[in-house]
Amino acid sequence: AQSVTQPDIHITVSEGASLELRCNYSYGATPYLFWYVQSPGQGLQLLLKYFSGDTLVQGIKGFEAEFKRSQSSFNLRKPSVHWSDAAEYFCAVGAGATDSWGKLQFGAGTQVVVTP
């Protein structure tokens, strides 16, 4: 069965420090991978996506993610965190099968706290 795991429920990082959020997936074929961010009381904003090709993808707000097929991972990184990056981050997987189009499966989310 398809699954998405975000091992870290909560991460605290100092402003200006680097950030890495982990995401592991379980899926037979090459999945479509996404990272979303959710601020309190808001919907989800798409940060970046991976469909195919270059395994290092750049997104908005200075985020990047690397797809590693051998590790079934799609980790999100940011070199220098700003206080405005405090939010909840979700990794999501979309399947390529016709009967799964339009259906995303989400990880449980990682809450990021940024300290001064």
Next chain:
Amino acid sequence: KAGVTQTPRYLIKTRGQQVTLSCSPISGHRSVSWYQQTPGQGLQFLFEYFSETQRNKGNFPGRFSGRQFSNSRSEMNVSTLELGDSALYLCASSLASSGRARNEQFFGPGTRLTVL
């Protein structure tokens, strides 16, 4: 271009009542997906509509239903509300008509439903 809009933003209902939530996708988007977000279960897929037809359905009881209109606007309905239906209901739209791009979804701000 305006984003995905959802109305109303907040709703308070009592057990046994029914509720209808509305979603207007980004202009030109033809696929609309619905998700339920709760602290305990996280983000769960409800259903997806494309060209006025339900294409995918998640594992929710029949009390949860939806429809899509010819202008791609979508509504979801929950009948006989239960306390456990209290959640943030998110709508997402997608541009493409096929394959992986239907997984690239843009979310609205959500409707916060409270069932008393």
